[in-house]
Amino acid sequence: GAGVSQSPRYKVAKRGQDVALRCDPISGHVSLFWYQQALGQGPEFLTYFQNEAQLDKSGLPSDRFFAERPEGSVSTLKIQRTQQEDSAVYLCASSLGDSSYEQYFGPGTRLTVT
Amino acid sequence: AQSVTQLGSHVSVSEGALVLLRCNYSSSVPPYLFWYVQYPNQGLQLLLKYTSAATLVKGINGFEAEFKKSETSFHLTKPSAHMSDAAEYFCAVSFSGGYQKVTFGIGTKLQVIP
Numbered sequence: 001g002a003g004v005s006q007s008p009r010y011k012v013a014k015r016g017q018d019v020a021l022r023c024d025p026i027s028g029h030v031s032l033f034w035y036q037q038a039l040g041q042g043p044e045f046l047t048y049f050q051n052e053a054q055l056d057k058s059g060l061p062s063d064r065f066f067a068e069r070p071e072g073s074v075s076t077l078k079i080q081r082t083q084q085e086d087s088a089v090y091l092c093a094s095s096l097g098d099s100s101y102e103q104y105f106g107p108g109t110r111l112t113v114t
Numbered sequence: 115a116q117s118v119t120q121l122g123s124h125v126s127v128s129e130g131a132l133v134l135l136r137c138n139y140s141s142s143v144p145p146y147l148f149w150y151v152q153y154p155n156q157g158l159q160l161l162l163k164y165t166s167a168a169t170l171v172k173g174i175n176g177f178e179a180e181f182k183k184s185e186t187s188f189h190l191t192k193p194s195a196h197m198s199d200a201a202e203y204f205c206a207v208s209f210s211g212g213y214q215k216v217t218f219g220i221g222t223k224l225q226v227i228p
Contacts, residue, residue, distance in 0.1 A: 004157070033216070040123075042204050042218035043158070056215065091157060103216070105150075105157030 025094030
């Protein structure tokens with residue numbers, strides 16, 4: 001079956017622009033996670049959804065970052081007024097349940113802010 | 115706070131040699147531990163996980179890891195390296211009891227020399 005998909009795969013934004021990154025999780029997966037992976041680093045947690053409820057957003061670096069999953073499937077990560085430090089790969093993962101379950105990762109969206 | 119430390123950001127082995135990637139965790143409660151592999155321009159793929167069952171865990175592609183509580187370690191091994199094992203490997207930790215944030219290490223890049 002289909003895995004986790006993310007779009008766009010690459011995004012170049014001028015500083016100050018708003019961007020929206022999309023994640024299509026595996027059908028039936030309850031949990032959805034967003035991570036930020038800076039160059040040469042491991043993924044860092046941003047936020048977690050269980051169905052449509054955002055249960056943990058403690059990793060969002062600023063109020064310019066906003067995530068939603070209105071119908072409990074597709075999720076969008078929005079970054080307002082992008083800054084150069086936002087340049088990173090944004091990974092989405094989904095799983096059947098809590099963090100003891102395997103997380104299936106998408107290929108990521110590479111965001112470059114110029 | 116939970117954390118993992120991966121010793122060695124780059125490891126080189128000869129084809130056919132033993133692979134040993136080190137991971138130590140910090141935790142005050144029993145952890146769940148994971149190893150993920152990331153190939154260039156791809157998302158992370160789960161190699162194996164420990165969730166408080168057998169301490170020796172076997173994963174895909176011939177990899178295994180042993181949970182050693184006394185050493186707070188979860189090192190990843192493979193008896194004989196193959197060229198296709200060249201990738202970046204991430205150790206990660208979370209905890210039992212419903213949703214818990216997954217924390218990743220900074221990764222170890224494995225080079226396999228022919």
